[in-house]
Amino acid sequence: MVNIETSIENYIKYLQIEKNYSKYTIACYRKDIQEFLLFMDEQAIPALDLVKYADTRLYITSLTEHNLSKRSISRKISCLRSFYKYLMRENIVSENPFASVSLPKREQRLPRFKYEEEMEAIFDSIDLTTDLGKRDMALVEMLYATGMRVSECCNVEMSDVDFSLMTVLAHGKGSKDRYIPFGELAKDALLDYIGHSRGKLMAKGGQSHNFLFVNQRGTPLTPRGVRYILTNMIEKACGNTNLYPHMLRHSFATHLLNNGADIRSVQELLGHSSVQSTQVYTHVTKERLREVYNNSHPRA
Missing domain, CATH: 1.10.150.130 (Tyrosine recombinase, N-terminal domain)
Structure with a gap:
């Protein structure tokens, strides 16, 4: 046995x-x-x-x-x-007892996201006069501008960011790498953080590594650290709601589709292997359209 x-x-x-x-x-x-x-x-x-x-x-x-x-x-x-x-x-068992088990039908849960004006309030709440504030701005800009998973963001190294092409190399699930573009605001925030804060934070802890985002001790930022940062950030911005890393990914996809992006492009940016995974965001945009309709049409 x-x-x-x-x-x-x-x-x-x-x-x-x-x-x-x-x-x-x-x-x-x-x-x-x-x-x-x-x-x-x-x-x-x-x-x-x-x-x-x-x-x-x-x-x-x-x-x-x-x-x-x-x-x-x-x-x-x-x-x-x-x-x-x-x-x-491996010839350890002769049959798979779970092979014929039908999985319970999942309830459809629409992803939670922030509206564009809520995102602006979050950005406005960040104190850019401190080293950690510059780090936080670069972090949120990166997550929102690229839709990366928080684990992907924490694994980004300095060499993965191309400021001339304004792209970042994300190391996705199952070694599936992809290049994701980012905009001018994210570029400015990243350059401000790298040029003025990252070195100081690393010097405090005597650290030497190539990871882009660091904590206050200069060690590489972890997904748990990102959640802590976002929790404090949302308390300063409005205090009556939640903000978790994946919500920025949801917001990224939803806002792209709301503004006319095609679903195949969003699928590629998110690193989804199947378009079915991306289609959940079309349900979100439909819900948004229904909300606008119900609030605007006189006979809705």
């Missing part, structure tokens, strides 16, 4: 080396698999190759009873289906 922990660690290495998944995605996969192992213990299932289709249905029922969303359940089942597919490839 193959050791379960060994199988999991080999699978994690497979995700790292062959699939090139991010650390965050791998951590989620590990957590989902470990939770399923707890379920196996509760059901007295001693080995991975002894899990049957009926067990998978019981597992889904237990997830539902814990009030997990359909989205979360679908993610967990997809993870376990992929795990067993790997185990079959």
Whole structure:
């Protein structure tokens, strides 16, 4: 009998080396698999190759009873289906008990975004007289101007930014790199930050690296650090709403479509492998049109 922990660690290495998944995605996969192992213990299932289709249905029922969303359940089942597919490839199990499991239909959740005037209020709230303020302005301009994922933004190095072409190289999911253009306002903010603040912040912590965005100690900025920055920023701007990194990505896509960009171009800018992932933003623009119509038409 193959050791379960060994199988999991080999699978994690497979995700790292062959699939090139991010650390965050791998951590989620590990957590989902470990939770399923707890379920196996509760059901007295001693080995991975002894899990049957009926067990998978019981597992889904237990997830539902814990009030997990359909989205979360679908993610967990997809993870376990992929795990067993790997185990079959390695001849550790003979069948995939999750292969025939139908995923619960996801509820459609429209992405939350900021209106253009709200974005202006956020920019106006940033104090450009401080080194951290210059950093914050460059950070928000970069996220909003490019629609990059926060993990992509944190991984941008100095050499990835081309100021003559006004593009930045984003290292996307699955080693899918793409060049994204940015505008004059983002360029000005980046040059101001690089020319006046980045070196000072790095000198405080005696740091030496090539990452573009740094924290107050000069070390590379992390996604958690970006969330902290945006939380403080929104409190200064209006204080009665939320701002999280992905909301800037949502705002980027929504504003492009609202102003006439075609969906294929937005798909490429966002780094979506399928246009279906981008189409959710067309629903947002339709909702906006309906809101304008209902507020403006005398017989709406």
